[in-house]
Amino acid sequence: MKAIVVEGDRRNPVLRWREVADVRPGPGEVLLDVRAAGVNRADLLQARGSYPPPAGASDILGLEVCGIIRELGPEVKGWELGERVCALLPGGGYAERAVCDAEVLMRVPPQWSDVEAAAFPEAWITAYVNLFEEGALVEGESVLIHAGASGVGLAAIQLARAAGATVYATAGSAEKISVVLQAGAHHAINYREQNFADQIRKNAGGVDLILDCVGGAYLAQNISLLKRLGRLVNIGLLGGRRGELELDLVLSRRLRIIGSTLRSRSRQEHARLARALLSRFGSLFLTGQLRIIIDSTFPIAEAQKAHERMAQNLNAGKIVLTL
Ligand SMILES: NC(=O)c1ccc[n+]([C@@H]2O[C@H](COP(=O)([O-])OP(=O)(O)OC[C@H]3O[C@@H](n4cnc5c(N)ncnc54)[C@H](OP(=O)(O)O)[C@@H]3O)[C@@H](O)[C@H]2O)c1
Structure with a gap:
């Protein structure tokens, strides 16, 4: 072959x-x-x-x-x-x-x-497990999705919106911002033109969950944006593996920092996650709400x-x- x-x-x-x-x-x-x-x-x-x-x-x-x-x-x-x-x-x-x-x-x-x-499989199962299992996102909460126009980002925006969350997303160009908004993000920030943390603080004060694939370069800003009991789920290190962490914020706001990979999970876990994703959201693909x-x-x-x-x-x- x-x-x-x-x-x-x-x-x-x-x-x-x-x-x-x-x-x-x-x-x-x-x-x-x-x-x-x-x-x-x-x-x-x-x-x-x-x-x-x-x-x-x-x-x-x-x-x-x-x-x-x-x-x-x-x-x-x-x-x-x-x-x-x-x-x-x-x-x-x-x-x-x-x-x-x-x-x-x-x-x-x-x-x-x-x-x-x-x-x-990869983008949607990653988005599902990290939003809802690792990140415990529930209806009425807010979520910030970095690299919103990535494969994972566009899946996560749609799933979070379908679950009743308010969705913020970042992306690096005007074209990508438009794709992110079409996918259902309520607010999109071009991080090359505006500071994402300042924009979200101004609009909403903060968010309950951040799905982050940037890592080190965003760590301090991500932590500063999380509300009390907020969660930061890190799934990638596109912006480096080292960052500064303000532990007083982690303590006083009772934040959770979670790292997660899909590939290292067992095949039983992959099968369970696929079933869970499709049983909760499968019908929305057929109606065209999820694309x-x-x-x-x-x-x-x-x-x-x-x-x-x-x-x-x-x-x-x-x-x-x-x-
Ligand atoms: N942990 C897991 O289980 C798991 C599973 C799947 C994917 N991932 C991770 O999730 C991320 C997305 O994966 P994908 O395959 O969907 O990626 P993708 O479609 O290639 O998109 C990645 C996007 O990230 C943005 N980006 C790149 N470098 C950046 C930086 N330094 N700072 C800010 N943004 C940056 C770029 O968009 P802009 O033009 O908007 O900057 C890029 O197009 C990757 O980091 C990947 O490794 C993790």
Whole structure:
């Protein structure tokens, strides 16, 4: 089969569509003919050697796919050849065929294209778990979502709004601000033109929850914005791993600082989270209230161009590779 292979050095990885060894499903696994594969920031880091796959996972890039079941491994029940599915993978998605644990498969609703289905698992499950399980967001609260036009950000804005929260989001350009507002943010701040913390303090005093993928560079401002019993959920370090923390605010406001990754969770946990997300919000995808927002697609052989677009922060929504 063919897959994307990372060549070149760590600073300048080169992604090539090459022949690699075939993969086969083991017990409890299925083999998929991949139709589309979502691109994630983690893939960029992995290509640079700084985010190795978990033990036992494929070292091929790719954390989510839409595909057709081609083969059932031993002990797989409840699935048939030819079904169209999407899934989170520990790795191996940038390929003609991918092995996937049957437990984490999701049937794709007929309304979704292959591209939409491949763009769903990572961004939406990340947004769901961090808003509602880690962040304990409830109706009537307010939430600030950084990188609002990212794949995760646009999913989080829509889920938070659907849950009855007031949604603030940041983004780095006028075009992205407009996408963020269309997705349902009540207030959007171009952080390159205005200080986001000043703007939110002026409008609302503060927020109950912050979903943050910037990390160090925003730590002090994030903490200063949280209301009593506020939560900061950190899911990324785009702005660095070190920051200054005013512990007196953490103490006196009884704040919580939470770190979270999806990839390190077990497949049982991935399956549970997908079920929880779809049972609470699944019907809203079918009515069109929730939309999987696609920035662009690239033929998989052009994965390098897709990575360059993401690395330059040009995408608003998900980038997807097609086969
Ligand atoms: N922990 C987890 O389980 C988990 C799972 C999935 C994703 N993530 C993280 O969530 C984030 C979003 O992922 P994604 O795949 O959806 O990303 P994405 O679509 O590539 O979007 C990331 C956006 O972040 C903004 N950004 C980049 N550097 C920044 C900086 N230094 N300061 C402020 N904003 C910056 C850029 O938008 P602007 O032009 O608006 O600046 C960029 O387009 C990433 O950090 C990713 O690693 C974490």
